[in-house]
Amino acid sequence: MAGFIGLFRRDLRLALRQSGDTGLVLGFFVLAVVLFPLGVGPEPAILQRIGPGIVWVAALLAALLSLDRLFEADYQDGGLDLLVLSSLPVELAVLAKCAAHWVATGLPLALISPFLALLVDLDPGAILVLSSSLLIGTPALSLIGSVAAALSLGARRQGAVLSILVLPLYVPPLVFGAGAVEASVAGAGGRAYLLILAALSLAALAFCPWASAAALRQALE
Amino acid sequence: MINWLANPARFTRISARALPWCGWTAAVVLCVGLFWSLVLAPPDYQQGDTVRIMFIHVPAAWMALNIYLFVAVASAVALVWRHPLAEIAARAAAPMGAAFTFVCLATGSLWGRPMWGTWWVWDARLTSVLILFFLYLGYIALVNAFDDPSRGGKAGSILALVGVVNLPIIKFSVDWWNTLHQPASVMRIGGPRIDISMLVPLLIMTAGFSLFFLALLMLRMRTVLNERKAGTLRLNAGVAPAPRPARERAMPAHPGRS
Numbered sequence: 001m002a003g004f005i006g007l008f009r010r011d012l013r014l015a016l017r018q019s020g021d022t023g024l025v026l027g028f029f030v031l032a033v034v035l036f037p038l039g040v041g042p043e044p045a046i047l048q049r050i051g052p053g054i055v056w057v058a059a060l061l062a063a064l065l066s067l068d069r070l071f072e073a074d075y076q077d078g079g080l081d082l083l084v085l086s087s088l089p090v091e092l093a094v095l096a097k098c099a100a101h102w103v104a105t106g107l108p109l110a111l112i113s114p115f116l117a118l119l120v121d122l123d124p125g126a127i128l129v130l131s132s133s134l135l136i137g138t139p140a141l142s143l144i145g146s147v148a149a150a151l152s153l154g155a156r157r158q159g160a161v162l163s164i165l166v167l168p169l170y171v172p173p174l175v176f177g178a179g180a181v182e183a184s185v186a187g188a189g190g191r192a193y194l195l196i197l198a199a200l201s202l203a204a205l206a207f208c209p210w211a212s213a214a215a216l217r218q219a220l221e
Numbered sequence: 222m223i224n225w226l227a228n229p230a231r232f233t234r235i236s237a238r239a240l241p242w243c244g245w246t247a248a249v250v251l252c253v254g255l256f257w258s259l260v261l262a263p264p265d266y267q268q269g270d271t272v273r274i275m276f277i278h279v280p281a282a283w284m285a286l287n288i289y290l291f292v293a294v295a296s297a298v299a300l301v302w303r304h305p306l307a308e309i310a311a312r313a314a315a316p317m318g319a320a321f322t323f324v325c326l327a328t329g330s331l332w333g334r335p336m337w338g339t340w341w342v343w344d345a346r347l348t349s350v351l352i353l354f355f356l357y358l359g360y361i362a363l364v365n366a367f368d369d370p371s372r373g374g375k376a377g378s379i380l381a382l383v384g385v386v387n388l389p390i391i392k393f394s395v396d397w398w399n400t401l402h403q404p405a406s407v408m409r410i411g412g413p414r415i416d417i418s419m420l421v422p423l424l425i426m427t428a429g430f431s432l433f434f435l436a437l438l439m440l441r442m443r444t445v446l447n448e449r450k451a452g453t454l455r456l457n458a459g460v461a462p463a464p465r466p467a468r469e470r471a472m473p474a475h476p477g478r479s
Contacts, residue, residue, distance in 0.1 A: 123459050133311050147383055151376045155366035165380065168355040171348075214300075218375040 003088035004096045011100030015069065020102050025066045029109055032058035033116045044121045047180045050118030052130055052181030059109050059134060060117075060170050063141040063165055066105045070097055070149045071216070072158075084220055089215035094150075098209070106138025122181070129184040129194070136194060137177040140201040143208035145167050150215035172200055227304050229446055236439040243439065247432035254425035272419075274332040280427040281325040284358050284434060285353060287389060288318030292360070293385045296378035306442070308374040311381060312364055313441035317434055319357035345394035346402035353391060356384040387413060 015021050036054045037047055074080040083093050113134050117127040148166035155161045180193030225231070258276035265272035295311035298304045329347065330340045341347065343364070364377035394402075 017223070093234050147379075151363060151380055152366070154372070155363070155376075156368070157366065161359075161362050161366045164355070165359045168352045168359060171352055211379060215376060218372070218379070221372075221375075 003086065004092050007083070007093055007096040008100050011097055012103055012118070015100060015104035021066070021069060022108060023107050025062045026108055026112060028065055029058050029062040030112070030116065032061060033119060037119065044160045047120040048122060048185065051117065051122050052126070052185070053178045054120060054132075055116055055130060056174055056178040056181075058115070059138065060141065060167070060174055062109060062168075063105060063138065063145060064166060066101070067145040067149045067162060067166065068159070070146055071100055071153055072149070075153050075219070076086055080216065081220055084216060090216055091101060091209040094146055094209045094216070098139075098146050098212075101146070102142040103137050106134075106142055109137060110134035122185070123129040126181055126185050129190045130181045133177040133180045133190070133194060133197060136201060137197045140173045140197075140204040141170065143171075143201075143204040146212045147208050150212045150219060151215075153219040173197065176200065227302075227306060229306060232306055233443060236443055240436060240439045240443070243432055244436040247344050247429055247436050250425060250432055251429035254422055254429045258422035258426055263418055265274065268336060269346050271305045271335050273330060274328050275419075276422055276457060278328040278332060279423060280323060280430045281328065282350070283427060284430050285318060285322040285325050286391060288321060288434065289353060289357070289381075289384070289388060292318060293381045296381040299374065300378045300382075308371075308378065309442050309445050310438065311378065312374060313438055313445060314434075315357055315360050315364070315377075317352060317437055317441075320336075320360065321359060321430075321434075322350065322354040326354065344402050346391065349387060349391040349394050353387055356387060359385070 033054055036050070040046060040050070071080060074083065082201070084090055107132075110131055113131050114127050116132050121132065145166055148162055152158050152162045153166060176197045178191045180190035180197065184190035185191055253439060259273055262273070262276070264270045287324070292314050294312045295307040295314070299307040326347075329350075333342070334340050360377050360380055363380055364373040367373040367376070
């Protein structure tokens with residue numbers, strides 16, 4: 001357990017001290033959302049309709065952008081070999097890294113999403129649902145992403161391979177996350193969608209560390 | 222059984238004999254099935270002749286799903302027992318699965334235009350099959366992304382197993398979400414709900430597609446084995462391995478790692 005916490009704190013500290021990392025991801029998130037009103041026009045009715053989807057898609061892309069940070073640096077400098085050889089089970093090491101990744105990207109994304117929701121004219125109730133859907137759904141993004149990030153370690157054109165692997169797997173969180181906000185805007189209440197989203201995150205929590213650990217082991221063989 | 226099958230030399234010997242049989246049977250069955258479904262089978266009372274698209278569309282969809290299942294099972298065998306042929310089989314089957322998925326999507330789009338009045342709807346079944354197509358593409362991209370082919374095979378195997386979650390979603394999407402695509406009418410409890418005059422050509426086409434897949438699979442696996450054999454012979458003879466394309470050589474494989 002001490003190893004788990006130590007690894008979590010190390011990764012978090014690295015992410016926060018390399019100030020470019022979190023800031024860059026948040027900046028990308030904001031810019032991606034801001035581009036849409038410029039592209040489709042500023043009519044509030046249209047923006048309200050497509051706003052939840054825009055924010056969620058931007059969050060997916062921002063998460064994708066930050067995935068290479070999970071294992072790549074440790075893979076390059078050999079730290080990952082030590083992690084795999086250490087007494088900490090690789091699955092737990094993956095979990096610690098995912099948790100740090102979520103705190104450094106998913107959590108900030110969810111926290112600034114209310115301000116972005118104002119830019120696309122969502123009403124307060126919908127904003128609350130949007131932020132909670134991001135809060136519930138982003139752990140799944142970090143966990144699913146860790147599988148793809150581990151699989152693509154050392155690949156040629158890694159960025160392209162990573163995105164083609166991970167985006168199809170991101171579809172369920174996207175559908176239910178954006179669906180929750182749309183349901184609450186339509187007056188149906190987003191509760192069912194949020195519960196399914198929570199189920200997705202929990203399932204990812206149960207399965208993804210194993211898949212990522214298997215991928216890491218074969219990457220270091 | 223697994224050990225018996227694991228011998229590449231034995232596989233080469235058996236497949237050399239089975240391949241022409243399999244290929245020619247596939248050709249004959251496909252000709253019979255095409256004639257039966259495009260000429261002999263009756264037009265639908267509602268859809269007229271457009272229903273004949275079904276004889277391509279439905280077997281292609283079944284193949285798309287079953288080939289993914291095949292890739293996943295072969296990947297599991299390759300990961301668990303380090304079966305050398307299973308990895309080659311998974312790798313050889315994936316592009317064919319992607320092709321069948323594409324055929325399924327394309328024929329479905331052509332069929333949807335006259336029947337639903339649109340080329341494409343974001344229906345649960347259509348969307349999940351599209352995701353299956355992207356999963357195939359991801360698998361193919363990942364398998365070919367490494368300088369060391371065995372590395373790509375292992376990474377691909379793990380990805381194939383992760384992607385299995387999509388299969389039940391595709392299969393049951395028409396039951397879970399009540400959408401435009403019709404629910405299953407052949408593989409259902411209580412027997413097929415499709416007339417025998419259409420069911421027979423449908424099954425013949427499915428058999429033809431499966432035989433075609435099997436023949437191509439053997440051919441592709443044999444090609445990979447021969448390629449590896451040629452590589453080994455070249456290495457033993459002291460000749461430099463065949464040069465890789467320039468764009469791959471220009472990039473150092475991995476700076477921090479030998």
